[in-house]
Amino acid sequence: xxxxxxxxxxxxxxxxxxxxxxxxxxxxxxxxxxxxxxxxxxxxxxxxxxxxxxxxxxxxxxxxxxxxxxxxxxxxxxxxxxxxxxxxxxxxxxxxxxxxxxxxxxxxxxxxxxxxxxxxxxxxxxxxxxxxxxxxxxxxxxxxxxxxxxxxxxxxxxxxxxxxxxxxxxxxxxxxxxxxxxxxxxxxxxxxxxxxxxxxxxxxxxxxxxxxxxxxxxxxxxxxxxxxxxxxxxxxxxxxxxxxxxxxxxxxxxxxxxxxxxxxxxxxxxxxxxxxxxxxxxxxxxxxxxxxxxxxxxxxxxxxxxxxxxxxxxxxxxxxxxxxxxxxxxxxxxxxxxxxxxxxxxxxxxxxxxxxxxxxxxxxxxxxxxxxxxxxxxxxxxxxxxxxxxxxxxxxxxxxxxxxxxxxxxxxxxxxxxxxxxxxxxxxxxxxxxxxxxxxxxxxxxxxxxxxxxxxxxxxxxxxxxxxxxxxxxxxxxxxxxxxxxxxxxxxxxxxxxxxxxxxxxxxxxxxxxxxxxxxxxxxxxxxxxxxxx
Amino acid sequence: xxxxxxxxxxxxxxxxxxxxxxxxxxxxxxxxxxxxxxxxxxxxxxxxxxxxxxxxxxxxxxxxxxxxxxxxxxxxxxxxxxxxxxxxxxxxxxxxxxxxxxxxxxxxxxxxxxxxxxxxxxxxxxxxxxxxxxxxxxxxxxxxxxxxxxxxxxxxxxxxxxxxxxxxxxxxxxxxxxxxxxxxxxxxxxxxxxxxxxxxxxxxxxxxxxxxxxxxxxxxxxxxxxxxxxxxxxxxxxxxxxxxxxxxxxxxxxxxxxxxxxxxxxxxxxxxxxx
Numbered sequence: 001x002x003x004x005x006x007x008x009x010x011x012x013x014x015x016x017x018x019x020x021x022x023x024x025x026x027x028x029x030x031x032x033x034x035x036x037x038x039x040x041x042x043x044x045x046x047x048x049x050x051x052x053x054x055x056x057x058x059x060x061x062x063x064x065x066x067x068x069x070x071x072x073x074x075x076x077x078x079x080x081x082x083x084x085x086x087x088x089x090x091x092x093x094x095x096x097x098x099x100x101x102x103x104x105x106x107x108x109x110x111x112x113x114x115x116x117x118x119x120x121x122x123x124x125x126x127x128x129x130x131x132x133x134x135x136x137x138x139x140x141x142x143x144x145x146x147x148x149x150x151x152x153x154x155x156x157x158x159x160x161x162x163x164x165x166x167x168x169x170x171x172x173x174x175x176x177x178x179x180x181x182x183x184x185x186x187x188x189x190x191x192x193x194x195x196x197x198x199x200x201x202x203x204x205x206x207x208x209x210x211x212x213x214x215x216x217x218x219x220x221x222x223x224x225x226x227x228x229x230x231x232x233x234x235x236x237x238x239x240x241x242x243x244x245x246x247x248x249x250x251x252x253x254x255x256x257x258x259x260x261x262x263x264x265x266x267x268x269x270x271x272x273x274x275x276x277x278x279x280x281x282x283x284x285x286x287x288x289x290x291x292x293x294x295x296x297x298x299x300x301x302x303x304x305x306x307x308x309x310x311x312x313x314x315x316x317x318x319x320x321x322x323x324x325x326x327x328x329x330x331x332x333x334x335x336x337x338x339x340x341x342x343x344x345x346x347x348x349x350x351x352x353x354x355x356x357x358x359x360x361x362x363x364x365x366x367x368x369x370x371x372x373x374x375x376x377x378x379x380x381x382x383x384x385x386x387x388x389x390x391x392x393x394x395x396x397x398x399x400x401x402x403x404x405x406x407x408x409x410x411x412x413x414x415x416x417x418x419x420x421x422x423x424x425x426x427x428x429x430x431x432x433x434x435x436x437x438x439x440x441x442x443x444x445x446x447x448x449x450x451x452x453x454x455x456x457x458x459x460x461x462x463x464x465x466x467x468x469x470x471x472x473x474x475x476x477x478x479x480x481x482x483x484x485x486x487x488x489x490x491x492x493x494x495x496x497x498x499x500x501x502x503x504x505x506x507x508x509x510x511x512x513x514x515x516x517x518x519x520x521x522x523x524x525x526x527x528x529x530x531x532x533x534x
Numbered sequence: 535x536x537x538x539x540x541x542x543x544x545x546x547x548x549x550x551x552x553x554x555x556x557x558x559x560x561x562x563x564x565x566x567x568x569x570x571x572x573x574x575x576x577x578x579x580x581x582x583x584x585x586x587x588x589x590x591x592x593x594x595x596x597x598x599x600x601x602x603x604x605x606x607x608x609x610x611x612x613x614x615x616x617x618x619x620x621x622x623x624x625x626x627x628x629x630x631x632x633x634x635x636x637x638x639x640x641x642x643x644x645x646x647x648x649x650x651x652x653x654x655x656x657x658x659x660x661x662x663x664x665x666x667x668x669x670x671x672x673x674x675x676x677x678x679x680x681x682x683x684x685x686x687x688x689x690x691x692x693x694x695x696x697x698x699x700x701x702x703x704x705x706x707x708x709x710x711x712x713x714x715x716x717x718x719x720x721x722x723x724x725x726x727x728x729x730x731x732x733x734x735x736x737x738x739x740x741x742x743x744x745x746x747x748x749x750x751x752x753x754x755x756x757x758x759x760x761x762x763x764x765x766x767x768x769x770x771x772x773x774x775x776x777x778x779x780x781x782x783x784x785x786x787x788x789x790x791x792x793x794x795x796x797x798x799x800x801x802x803x804x805x806x807x808x809x
Contacts, residue, residue: 001696002688009676412672415626416686416739417661419654527626531672 002418003426006409007433010402017434020391020398020511024438025445027388028507032446034384035499037453038377040492045373048251049366052107052259054085054117054316055330056337057365059358062232064088064273064311065351071315071344072113080328080336082320085113086312088267094260095222096183104182104260106225108267108312111161117318120160123248125180125194126216127156135191135458135489142195155216159246162263174266175245176221179256185213186247190482192489194249215244223262227272238270251488252369268310275310330361388510391438395431395514403427403522410522411530424523431515432508439507443500450493457481457491573746573779574600574623575642580630581618581802592618593629594802595637603777605769607784607793615802616783617751623648623781624664624749625656644746661690665740669752671732673724673739680720683707683738690743703742710738714768730761737768741776748772750782754789766792 011017058071068086075084088108093101115121129143143152158164164175180186186194196214203209215221220243227235242262250256268274319333328336342354351357363370403410410423418426449456457480464478481491579596582589592615600606610616621627623641629649632638641648643663651659660666665686673682687703688696696703711720714734724732733753740748750769754762766789772778782793790796798805 001691001693002685004693005677005681005685005688006674009674009681013676408672409674412674413685413689415624415660415666415668415672417657417659417689419657422689528621531626531668 002413003422003429006426007430010406010430011433011437014402016398016402017430020395021434021438021441023391023394024435024507024511025441027391027510028439028442028503029445029449031381031384031388031506032443032495032500032503033449033453034380035377035503036446036450036493036495037491038373038380039496039499040494041488042370042373042377043494044251044488044492046363046366046370048255049369050362051119051123051250052248052255053362053365055319056317056334056359056361057087057314058317058337058341059089059314059360060352060356061089061313061358062228063230064313065357066309066311067344067348067351068310068312068315070348071341074340074344075315075317075337078336078340080320080333081340082318083113083116084318085117085316086110086264087114087314087316088264088271088273088312089314090225090267090271092223092225092260094182095224101224102183104258106223106260106262106267108262108264108271109162110264111159111163114316115160117316120248123250124156124159124177125247125249126152126159127246128152133191133193133489136189136193137191140189140191141193143193151217155246158216159248162245162261164243164245173243174263175243176223177245177261178215178221178247179259180247180249181253181257182247182260183213183215185215190479216246219244223260223270225267225270227270235272240266240270242266264312268312273311276308278306278308279304330363334359334361334364385506388507391507392510392514395434395511396517399427399431399515399518400521403518406522407525407530407533410525411527411533414525414527414530420523423525424519427519427522428512428515431511431519434515435508435511438511439504442507443504446500446503447495450495453493454490572599573602573604573644575640576619576623577640577642578637579619579622579639579641580636581615581622581627582630592802593622595639596799596802596804598797598804600779600781602779603773604795605773605780605782605793607782607790607796608799609784609787609790609796610799611785614799616785616799619799620749620751620781620783623747624666625651625659626666661686662743663746665743665745665748667733667736667740667748667750667753669755671724671729671736671756673732673735675724678721678723679711679716679727679735680704680707682724682735683711683742686739686742707738707742710741711735714738728761729757730764733757733761733765734768737765737772741772741778746779748778748780750780752783752785754786755784762789 011021072084072086075081086109088106090106090108092104092106094104095101109120111120127143128149129141132139132141132144142148158175159177161172162175162177163172165171166173180194185197187197188194196212199211199213201209201211213219220241222239222241224237224239226237229235248256248261250259265274317337319328319330338354338357338359341357341359345351345354345357413423413426461477461479465475468474468476481488576596576598579593579598580591581593582591584590596615596619598619608616608619618627622629625648629639629641630636639649643659648656648659674685677685684703684707687699687707691699691703708717708720711717711734714737716731716734716738719727719731719735724735727735733756737753740750748769753769754765757765769780769782770792773780780793782790784790787796
């Protein structure tokens, strides 16, 4: 009972334990805030990485596989599958303005199925907005302009279908959808949005012409791809000049900077992966649909016409109710998709077998990126944890000093019959109390900061601007997480209960550990020496 | 400064039902009443301290005996070993181990040898059988007067025992403090009290567990003569009302004269015992 009484009294009547508690509060909060922000960063990154992949990808890169329609049909017939979409991924080049070329990842997709399986529709940038983005307090976003509503609505539809109507023919033709950072034609704003850049072109006569680089408004780009034959050998490169229908923002700079989407059929034709009719002599074995192309040839009378089916390099699959906790585990779903593919492969001898085909989850696909961020998070945590261990030494030093100060009290307690263990437990309990106060306080502080981190960030930036303006006449940029620089518009954060519990327990144990040696010293004190201590 | 009313009878925590070992305490009360058997018998008590590499003998084989209900004053100059004797009797320290021609020292309390007690037995002995009063009061500054007095009871009864008897113990503490004229000071901190008041709180703390033996180390040494006299009055009152066995260490013959018997220590040896 005296433990509780003295712990309470010592805790509330001394400055030093309050300072120790404050140190624990700050260390706990620091580690928790770091972990939460890094965790949020990782979460945003993985979600962004997932946005254009779906849940599972069945892939046979380069040459692709045929009969994908049948595979999609089989997949979509399964109750665990919400949808499936064909995809071609290939590397190619685009010719930018001023005839510069740039290597990009070209993904051929069907707009409708791709939007069903991924969050593609959400990533399309140019579309009418009803409400401004969170940081766009001045409503500067051009997408808010009511006068441009119809144009933006059209661009959105064009983006979804990866096509646009040709002004001359009136026919809908294939179009490109570019990553928002491709070509650097858009300027990132300080509220996390984009403005199309304008370019000044100086004429030879000294005149200057302003060129609008808003690509979806009449912009055209030349795309170059290299088809491969059935053995993966490059064939003659093919080019196509295609209009730009829209731009997308996935949230991952690498994807937004280096990815171009185009209509699946158009890309299949360019890569010679579309359906072709081929004439073969009767009895000849059809070794591969890629061994020759007679696209425009009429079959000879003595020859048999065979159809080489269209191919894709991947099929993306979305799990039914993947956010539902009762849904199948993602790895289990991957194996489920593999099983469906095995049935499909059994029905089609000209597709890769189930053991060879690549079936991977979105996590598998982004593993390199996720693991890198996880390692960074771990590294940062280790560094901050080492810093926080100073709290142990702080508690140790404070307790050592307090025990010296309270030597007489210890002597009195022993004279009144307190045992050595009782005295030790008094100080351990005291350390525990500091740990509880510090950890809980740190947890609450971290929660308050993390849940308001963007407001605090804005406040700091505004203070810097005001202070700079006041002192030097030039506002200081105190933005740490500048939306102009970082892909994420806000500081990501995520406090998970198990992380909070881990940090709190660690804080608690640190204090207990810090109090251990001083407690042992107090317990070993000779009562007479303690009473005579001056 | 408040002084205890002479006519006030001191409350007995046992009588209020707060003693943990009722039968043991009752027996002790009966023993006190009889006053004939020796409560404490010390034989061959030696104590040597080590200062650096030098052994400093303080007690050179003390033999002494205290009867139940006696008030004994240990008189001696500074360094004579009187406080050491008190600490050894109170179980705060242990006598020298036998060997090198030194016989084994015994401190027989109620027919049990305190010198051979284990750590746990010594803790229990200090908690239940002995009450200490120190020259410098040694009150815990963070605690109120009441909490200081209850500290010994908290240690004795443990968390659950104390909680079960909390009301009775608080009443016993309040009664003790009231008897010492400190009724209005229950919630005060030691820093808000005078020296005499602090010493009375310390005496109340020593009595809360109704110990058989009250050990007072220069209880008036830090007080002016008038206040010191008032404290001695309190001790006399305790002895009269409760039949308490008291051992008081002092260097002042005038103070020692208040006791039933004086034992004089010179250089660690009993040189004179007067009745």
